[in-house]
Amino acid sequence: MKAIVHEGKKGMQGLSLKDFQEPEAGSGMVKIKLMTAGLNRRDLMVLNRHKEDQPPLIIGSDGAGIVIQTGDGVTNVAAGEEIIINPGLGWEKNTDAPPSGFEIVGLPGHGTFAEYITLPAENVEKKPAHLNWEEAGVLSLAALTAYRVLFTRAKVKEGDTVLIPGIGSGVGTFLLKFAKAAGARTIVTSRSQDKQKKAMEFGADLAISTTSDWNEELKDETVDIVIESIGRATFEKSLQIVRKGGTVATFGATTDDIVEIDIRHFFYGQLNLLGSTMGSTEEFKEMLDFIERHNIKPVLDSVFELDEFEIAFDKLKNSENLGKIAFRVSE
Structure with missing residues (x-):
């Protein structure tokens, strides 16, 4: 599969679009065919936080797509469903602060700037019907x-x-x-x-x-x-x-x-x-309900193909955007 991968060097110098091994869904996991993904300032920071001697990393935290495979024990979602990714890992209830072990998709684990991703089943929710793929793909982390x-x-x-x-x-x-x-x-x-x-x-x-x-x-x-x-x-x-x-x-x-x-x-x-930082799964569900009740859509600045990642990253780095920048991953 095609993926935007960071390896070997700090910053943008370590970033490239390359072929990467396609993941499979294990127990409790789902495999998602990504339609779109969203670029965040966190992705700029990851380029420096991911070290030169660490294994190659697919970056990206936001995304939306179609479930194509479910692992053993998954009951909340089925193959064929259109979903949006909750990028917060390990923070279920709305507590005063994230629990120990809280992580975000895209570091240390692989992220969304790829054709496929596997995630825990509890980290996917039904795509809001009033959002198109580009809007859904940039929503989660910022919203x-x-x-x-x-x-x-x-x-x-x-x-x-x-x-x-x-x-x-x-x-x-x-x-x-x-x-x-x-x-x-x-x-x-x-x-x-x-x-x-x-x-x-x-x-x-x-x-x-x-x-x-x-x-x-x-x-x-x-x-x-x-x-x-x-x-x-x-x-x-x-x-x-x-x-x-x-x-x-x-x-x-x-x-x-x-x-x-x-x-x-x-x-x-x-x-x-x-x-404040990010939020819990409980708040993520509340947020999705809120945007559906009020028919809220993201402000979408621009949409790029994966091979245009350098232009997209430069635009974000220079604060030239108003609203979200999306990657079109699949048609």
């Missing part, structure tokens, strides 16, 4: 991350004002759609005027520049929740703009991981600071 950080962690409610710095990411666009569906007012930021404009078309109530003076731009707003994913470049601005008693929840850092904060402002302001 689950957005769902947990917004609902489980930040506990958004109708009437809240939510600020989303850096609207270009897949998670950011899901945050916008989820918050609007929950009845919140949404403010987004971007360095790109084009992304600001498009975010307004997707339902944002206000869009401002990431590099502007937020206190001046938002002097007439009361920000209840900030969902942070940029890190050092915006973190202190996020803490300064959220209302007293408000919440800053973070799930990532596209700039430096290490941040400095005004701790006196933090404790006098009675602020809440929350971390």
